[in-house]
Amino acid sequence: MMANTVDAIAKVETFIISIPRETPYLGPLKAGETINARGYLVRKGNRTIYPSTDMTLLVRITGESGKVGWGECYGIVAPEATKAIIDDVLGPVLIGRDPADAVVIHEDLYDLMRVRGFFGGFYLDALGGIDIALYDLTGKVLGVPVSTLLGGRRHDTLPAYVSGLPRATIQERCDLALEWIGKGYKGIKFAAAMSDEGIVAEMAALREAVGPAIDIMVDLHWKFEAAEAIRLIRRLEAHNLYFAEAPVQPENLEGQARVASGIGVPLALGEELRTVFEFRPRFEARAMSIVQPEIGHTGITEFVQIGRMAQAFHMNVIPHASISIGIFMAASLQAASSLQNVPYHEYQHSVFDRNLAYTTGDMACSGGAYTVPTGAGLGVEPSEDIFRYVIRRQD
Structure with a gap:
């Protein structure tokens, strides 16, 4: 050595x-x-x-x-x-x-x-x-654990919101949302890209199905021009929307800022960004109030810098979760556990649950929250x- x-x-x-x-x-x-x-x-x-x-x-x-x-x-x-x-x-x-x-x-x-x-x-x-x-x-x-290397662990568990309702119809998606609520989850996000029957109609149906106490989010998948997005989100606000995500193209910083200032609910951005250099102008423009770093893009070093900068701008961090076998999910949990301002972490249940069998360690998501791994390093490894x-x- x-x-x-x-x-x-x-x-x-x-x-x-x-x-x-x-x-x-x-x-x-x-x-x-x-x-x-x-x-x-x-x-x-x-x-x-x-x-x-x-x-x-x-x-x-x-x-x-x-x-x-x-x-x-x-x-x-x-x-x-x-x-x-x-x-x-x-x-x-x-x-x-x-x-x-x-x-x-x-x-x-x-x-x-x-x-x-x-x-x-x-x-x-x-x-x-x-x-x-x-x-x-x-x-x-x-x-x-990695959280110790980052200065210490604040959270042994992190609230998880259920991301995506992979069913064919609004009724089936409402039924699936109720299943997750029955398991203890308090947040649900639906995907506008799959809302063929109408985004507002889906929001209204979900709110009626789950009641007033559940947080409902929407991922708008970069589909809209800024004024269109503002008009749509204002209609969703009537159903107590928790946050709106990615309403305009990711390169449209001006449009992001317009939407953020024109709506009455938090705007969430950042899954496609990789460095503090990309996030900084959006912080300065107040283009969002929820920051969504994806550790599969950022790694731990940038994730933590982005998270600390979000704290300095008094913004919350709700990390994004993409397709993985769980290794970078463990990294995201380790890094997020060291931050103060993390009300939720995304839970891609259709990916996380099925692939958890391919990792070792005590990482889990149940009863509405992630368990942050406790072992050395990430606390998980790929299984053979x-x-x-x-x-x-x-x-």
């Missing part, structure tokens, strides 16, 4: 994981939606491409001691791109580095490509997966079973 290191990095590996599922993410296929030869489908409701499987990218960093740190990053489309960035660019320059220098390493890796304009997209996703693995390895070597879903897709 190199002098003055926790455990010098000896090897960096990546694995594309693709877990089959009967019903695609967000719910059954609608008219005109098909799965193509590469396993993708485009949702007509928001013109966005999704995989028909639960697809992700795992990162394994091995130290000279033989200890292993696990990371995971956003890999639901073209995971080969992120894999190649890590295998060809990032992994080789990490050899010999000290994983305890996670923040310094993140800054160094960011600098590698910043002059070429790679301050977003697949490159930052790759940095996020590396970053999570570094924290995991450091925590394991030191025998402490997950590696039967490793793929290398060929053109």
Whole structure:
């Protein structure tokens, strides 16, 4: 081992994981939606491409001691791109580095490509997966959870809101919402991309079904022009909307600010953003009041910086949760547990529950709340079973 290191990095590996599922993410296929030869489908409701499987990218960093740190990053489309960035660019320059220098390493890796304009997209996703693995390895070597490395744990549990009601009709989605409320959950979010019978009609039906005490959120999937979004959200406010998410295109900062100032409920943004540099102008413009970092994009270092900045701007953090096998979910819970202003964490039940079997540890979500893992590092690891879903897709 190199002098003055926790455990010098000896090897960096990546694995594309693709877990089959009967019903695609967000719910059954609608008219005109098909799965193509590469396993993708485009949702007509928001013109966005999704995989028909639960697809992700795992990162394994091995130290000279033989200890292993696990990371995971956003890999639901073209995971080969992120894999190649890590295998060809990032992994080789990490050899010999000290994983305890996670923040310094993140800054160094960011600098590698910043002059070429790679301050977003697949490159930052790759940095996020590396970053999570570094924290995991450091925590394991030191025998402490990641939350300790971040300054301490404030929350052993985090309230979870149920995200998505993957059923075909409003009535079926209302029935599913009632099932989750019966299990102890107090927040429900529905997807505008799936509301073929009308967004306002769906909101009204859900409110009538669940009663006045449940928080209802809506994901608008970047569908609207700012004035359209304001008009729609004001109609939803009549049914006591908890927050509106992503009403206009993510690059439309001016439109985001217009919507935020023109509605009477919190606006939530940020799942597609990766750095404090992208969040900062939105903080300054008061373009939202709820911040939604997705740790599969940001990694832990940026997630925490974004969370601390949100606190300085008196905004809440409600982390986003995407398709994963649970490794970056554990990272999100660890990081969120160190922040003050976290009223909820998103719960993608159709992903989290089925894939929890592929991790070890005490991470869980039940009775309306997540249990933050208690073990060293992330507190979870991939089980051996997950590696039967490793793929290398060929053109």
